Amino acid sequence: xxxxxxxxxxxxxxxxxxxxxxxxxxxxxxxxxxxxxxxxxxxxxxxxxxxxxxxxxxxxxxxxxxxxxxxxxxxxxxxxxxxxxxxxxxxxxxxxxxxxxxxxxxxxxxxxxxxxxxxxxxxxxxxxxxxxxxxxxxxxxxxxxxxxxxxxxxxxxxxxxxxxxxxxxxxxxxxxxxxxxxxxxxxxxxxxxxxxxxxxxxxxxxxxxxxxxxxxxxxxxxxxxxxxxxxxxxxxxxxxxxxxxxxxxxxxxxxxxxxxxxxxxxxxxxxxxxxxxxxxxxxxxxxxxxxxxxxxxxxxxxxxxxxxxxxxxxxxxxxxxxxxxxxxxxxxxxxxxxxxxxxxxxxxxxxxxxxxxxxxxxxxxxxxxxxxxxxxxxxxxxxxxxxxxxxxxxxxxxxxxxxxxxxxxxxxxxxxxxxxxxxxxxxxxxxxxxxxxxxxxxxxxxxxxxxxxxxxxxxxxxxxxxxxxxxxxxxxxxxxxxxxxxxxxxxxxxxxxxxxxxxxxxxx
Amino acid sequence: xxxxxxxxxxxxxxxxxxxxxxxxxxxxxxxxxxxxxxxxxxxxxxxxxxxxxxxxxxxxxxxxxxxxxxxxxxxxxxxxxxxxxxxxxxxxxxxxxxxxxxxxxxxxxxxxxxxxx
Amino acid sequence: xxxxxxxxxxxxxxxxxxxxxxxxxxxxxxxxxxxxxxxxxxxxxxxxxxxxxxxxxxxxxxxxxxxxxxxxxxxxxxxxxxxxxxxxxxxxxxxxxxxxxxxxxxxxxxxxxxxxxxxxxxxxxxxxxxxxxxxx
Numbered sequence: 001x002x003x004x005x006x007x008x009x010x011x012x013x014x015x016x017x018x019x020x021x022x023x024x025x026x027x028x029x030x031x032x033x034x035x036x037x038x039x040x041x042x043x044x045x046x047x048x049x050x051x052x053x054x055x056x057x058x059x060x061x062x063x064x065x066x067x068x069x070x071x072x073x074x075x076x077x078x079x080x081x082x083x084x085x086x087x088x089x090x091x092x093x094x095x096x097x098x099x100x101x102x103x104x105x106x107x108x109x110x111x112x113x114x115x116x117x118x119x120x121x122x123x124x125x126x127x128x129x130x131x132x133x134x135x136x137x138x139x140x141x142x143x144x145x146x147x148x149x150x151x152x153x154x155x156x157x158x159x160x161x162x163x164x165x166x167x168x169x170x171x172x173x174x175x176x177x178x179x180x181x182x183x184x185x186x187x188x189x190x191x192x193x194x195x196x197x198x199x200x201x202x203x204x205x206x207x208x209x210x211x212x213x214x215x216x217x218x219x220x221x222x223x224x225x226x227x228x229x230x231x232x233x234x235x236x237x238x239x240x241x242x243x244x245x246x247x248x249x250x251x252x253x254x255x256x257x258x259x260x261x262x263x264x265x266x267x268x269x270x271x272x273x274x275x276x277x278x279x280x281x282x283x284x285x286x287x288x289x290x291x292x293x294x295x296x297x298x299x300x301x302x303x304x305x306x307x308x309x310x311x312x313x314x315x316x317x318x319x320x321x322x323x324x325x326x327x328x329x330x331x332x333x334x335x336x337x338x339x340x341x342x343x344x345x346x347x348x349x350x351x352x353x354x355x356x357x358x359x360x361x362x363x364x365x366x367x368x369x370x371x372x373x374x375x376x377x378x379x380x381x382x383x384x385x386x387x388x389x390x391x392x393x394x395x396x397x398x399x400x401x402x403x404x405x406x407x408x409x410x411x412x413x414x415x416x417x418x419x420x421x422x423x424x425x426x427x428x429x430x431x432x433x434x435x436x437x438x439x440x441x442x443x444x445x446x447x448x449x450x451x452x453x454x455x456x457x458x459x460x461x462x463x464x465x466x467x468x469x470x471x472x473x474x475x476x477x478x479x480x481x482x483x484x485x486x487x488x489x490x491x492x493x494x495x496x497x498x499x500x501x502x503x504x505x506x507x508x
Numbered sequence: 509x510x511x512x513x514x515x516x517x518x519x520x521x522x523x524x525x526x527x528x529x530x531x532x533x534x535x536x537x538x539x540x541x542x543x544x545x546x547x548x549x550x551x552x553x554x555x556x557x558x559x560x561x562x563x564x565x566x567x568x569x570x571x572x573x574x575x576x577x578x579x580x581x582x583x584x585x586x587x588x589x590x591x592x593x594x595x596x597x598x599x600x601x602x603x604x605x606x607x608x609x610x611x612x613x614x615x616x617x618x619x620x621x622x623x624x625x
Numbered sequence: 626x627x628x629x630x631x632x633x634x635x636x637x638x639x640x641x642x643x644x645x646x647x648x649x650x651x652x653x654x655x656x657x658x659x660x661x662x663x664x665x666x667x668x669x670x671x672x673x674x675x676x677x678x679x680x681x682x683x684x685x686x687x688x689x690x691x692x693x694x695x696x697x698x699x700x701x702x703x704x705x706x707x708x709x710x711x712x713x714x715x716x717x718x719x720x721x722x723x724x725x726x727x728x729x730x731x732x733x734x735x736x737x738x739x740x741x742x743x744x745x746x747x748x749x750x751x752x753x754x755x756x757x758x759x760x761x
Binding site for chain 1: 524528533536540543544547550551553554555556578580581584587588591594595598599602603605606609610615618619
């Protein structure tokens, strides 16, 4: 049973999408299948995580072809952690979409495409082959194109055009980078590439390839000079879609950056400095961008960019402590950002607008809900002991060890700006006196929904809030996990041994 | 042969990027298609060109005897072509829808997302 | 485009092209061909029919929505990929029936995977083309 365990989350998502495609017109079935399937997938992911935690990195050769030739699926601790987080966000967003997406959108196959997106994400995390990574990226972007345009409103289509162009450009650059890398080494397996790239004498060409990868993944991850598609598109689709995009899509770019720059292009000082500078500028520009926005979801979109900087900065410093901070931030950010966009959707459902100026009086109307909303908002800032605090502490610690004052300054500056923004959001949305808004006709306000729908809206937020509370209060466990991941990332040999089965402590 | 292909790829990339930088959406799609073809040719070129020796083993042998063309680039190109087929058909429908709704194919006039709602 | 010549020709060409697409599908394992090319050919056959006789006639000819072929093909490909798991082999390992069967040749899970691809390609291509043609 456990031999094929690595592929189970992948196969389960594929199975779910096929089942959902068969029940194309039956929306009520789709809702039930998606939520139950999400819970099942969460169970499988926890099982996989526990197994990898006990037994170390596991690999599977698809089609039983030997390692450098066939496609390898590698489940190391980083990959399974991200698969687990994908499943957590996935089940939460499934439940949230069941209530918040209107039936007209559900009729055009929202749920099957949503599960294809999750399939692509899980595949991208688990694969050990660079071209296979490209294929999973394409599955992700095709599904995300459909999700972002579903409904076909004016703003959505305009946002989609920008999103589409930049993402497809990133794919082309990625493909070019793969072509050059294949020409250099004649291999596509990442573990094999790790050995072969280190042996190449023409370092200039290797550097160019690394820059191509940096640009390609940088567009996907929305780092400093390449992020303009994100604030133009992320606030246009329904909030459930924004939640999964904000939580996971940019993180897949970050994951690819981490994987490529810790496994294939290692120990390149110039690239590390480039990444560091990009990270610092991302932190500053994203924060400043969020400061002037008045649309709640645009504020959150800019905050995504700002916080991508925290993850990249650890990669730029490239010490074990810094990488551990990056991984911790990644874990915290996926949960909190998904939750944040769902909170945005909930506020929109209550008030009927996203403009901060016309929101207000939430505490007077829904005191308990406001308290719930406080958890993701203040976790994001990182007020101790909530979850955002610990990774920033790790990163600051790493910056201090390196005597890297610029990085430390940027981290502190971005934290301060985040605090200002969240304080602004909190006081405007929750504490300010209620602004009388004209009632929108044909709009399903939160108070008019029936009980099941209300629970489907609030339960995912409660679930993710509990998890982010756990990340904050159980920081010791998460720190232990991220230190272990950082150790694995800094020591490539373990990954290579697992792929080529040359290690001693591996089961046959 | 290599030098001709290299120049060709350069021209395709340049033309593709030029087209993408135009404001018209139709040119954008054309640019993406040309860029995709450039990338595919690049894979083909970098997989080394071996003329007239397909990677097919004769029936009475177990391994290759002479030099043979690397089959992997061809598999990669086929995959990339299939993917770009899907993406391009999506793109065409997208710009068609966008043109119907926004009534322009000029990217500069698509600024509804900058207005607050 | 609706000339009498094309109309008459398409009536004969449709079965021939479909048969040829199946031939391309089946020779795909060792020779050029396979599910993707075969699927494209089959969908071209229907597109030709639609050119000659109008879209609505082709739709009544197919009877069900071509989009339905997508999940069917995916399910077939998925199951043929899953089959090796029952023998404790990794996902998508090729399983082969030891003796060759006349006409088809060796029978294996790869063949069913390819048939799945064939169906998906027909479904996707026809859905795309019918959708574009509908809105013009």
